[in-house]
Amino acid sequence: MERTEAEPIRHSASDNACFQAIFRVLLVAGLLGLGLYILAGFLRALVWAVVLAVALWPLFARARRRLPPGRHNLLWPAVFTGLVALVLLLPVVALAVEAAREAHDLLAYAREAERNGIPVPAFVAHLPYGAEAVSAWWNAHLAHAGLAHELSERLNTASNRDLTRSLGAGLVHRVVLFGFCLLALFFLFREGDTVIAQGLRASHRLFGPRGERVARQMAASVHGTVDGLVLVGLGEGVLLGIVYALTGVPHPVLFGALTAVAAMIPFGAPLAFGLAAALLLAGGAVVPAVIVVAAGFVVTFVADHFVRPALIGGTTRLPFLWVLLGILGGVETFGLLGLFVGPAVMAALILLWREFTDGAEAVGDPGGQSPPVTEDVGVAVQGRDLPAAGGAPDRPGSPAR
Numbered sequence: 001m002e003r004t005e006a007e008p009i010r011h012s013a014s015d016n017a018c019f020q021a022i023f024r025v026l027l028v029a030g031l032l033g034l035g036l037y038i039l040a041g042f043l044r045a046l047v048w049a050v051v052l053a054v055a056l057w058p059l060f061a062r063a064r065r066r067l068p069p070g071r072h073n074l075l076w077p078a079v080f081t082g083l084v085a086l087v088l089l090l091p092v093v094a095l096a097v098e099a100a101r102e103a104h105d106l107l108a109y110a111r112e113a114e115r116n117g118i119p120v121p122a123f124v125a126h127l128p129y130g131a132e133a134v135s136a137w138w139n140a141h142l143a144h145a146g147l148a149h150e151l152s153e154r155l156n157t158a159s160n161r162d163l164t165r166s167l168g169a170g171l172v173h174r175v176v177l178f179g180f181c182l183l184a185l186f187f188l189f190r191e192g193d194t195v196i197a198q199g200l201r202a203s204h205r206l207f208g209p210r211g212e213r214v215a216r217q218m219a220a221s222v223h224g225t226v227d228g229l230v231l232v233g234l235g236e237g238v239l240l241g242i243v244y245a246l247t248g249v250p251h252p253v254l255f256g257a258l259t260a261v262a263a264m265i266p267f268g269a270p271l272a273f274g275l276a277a278a279l280l281l282a283g284g285a286v287v288p289a290v291i292v293v294a295a296g297f298v299v300t301f302v303a304d305h306f307v308r309p310a311l312i313g314g315t316t317r318l319p320f321l322w323v324l325l326g327i328l329g330g331v332e333t334f335g336l337l338g339l340f341v342g343p344a345v346m347a348a349l350i351l352l353w354r355e356f357t358d359g360a361e362a363v364g365d366p367g368g369q370s371p372p373v374t375e376d377v378g379v380a381v382q383g384r385d386l387p388a389a390g391g392a393p394d395r396p397g398s399p400a401r
Helices: 002-038 040-066 075-116 122-126 131-141 147-155 158-190 192-207 209-247 252-263 269-282 286-316 320-358
Strands: none
Touching: 002 040, 040 075, 040 158, 040 192, 040 209, 040 320, 075 158, 075 252, 122 131, 158 192, 192 209, 209 252, 209 269, 209 286, 209 320, 252 269, 269 286, 286 320
8 A cells, every 4th residue: 555655656756857857958948049049149259269269279288388377377368369360460451551552553543544534455455356346345434534423423322322331330240259259269268178178078978978079070170171271271372472473463462362361262262363364464464374373273283182181181081072062061151160160060970970880999989988188189178087978077085986
């Protein structure tokens, strides 16, 4: 009789626990959705901060080992955040200075176009086909006096004023996002060890050892993408910048920087050196234009077919086809942020597929246990013992379990 009376009590307790678990899940999901909704405008900047922190963490850890920070840990986070801001702002400042230098010449050119129109360029007469038609169209629309006044009347509309206001508001919004990204990056550097330890503990509790392996693979993918896209793109910009200077391209430093940025995006470099070659061709320099195009194709061919696959695919053991698909799909979905997010997601998916099809041993992890995460992949946990799944770290002086 006592047994039959105790059974309803057990069932009631288990039902309450089940209901509590369901409502906890609903509460967490609701709060998470509300938090994402509140931070929706800043999520892209926050992800950028995470990508930059993961990419720069090995250098940050080395600097911190050589010169340990003080009690407040402010020096190295401030230095690295300042360096990131400097690297990102220098091209903008250089463009602004170059634009200010060219403003006088542009104003003089506009006055001349207002008085006499824009004359037909010399290269039009040397076109193999359509030279007369292009010259006639140019003389009818661009080579007459009063061109600037006509253009100003066409552009002086309410829609263009609204466009100017929206561009100004968009610029202010992006400046705010840039500042938020730098602020988040500073705190990620400062509290990086705590964030990493908590993230690894949460991944162990939620996903087991596989969660750590996926995180390590995604971090390695970010490093490989930085090396394969950013550093290789900068190298292409330097090499082609030298070619621009030797062949007489106007503003070779500016075009070199433009090429470096464009080379970070697949198939973007030909647009940059193609524009430089077009400027040379417009000035009648046919041979230098051919040299620029030939050098550009050689440099991009070597970078895209040999250097980048070795850096990105070698780091993550990811086939270059999936690297390329991740980059292109990421850029199409997330913009420039997709350059890093796309390959990281592809690397995680390929890792999960290999574990599913071949097992943990085939992906270099015998027994299904993850090796300790190291700073080589941008993750460092100093002075902390990683707990087992669902456990907690042992405290000093606590009895052995």
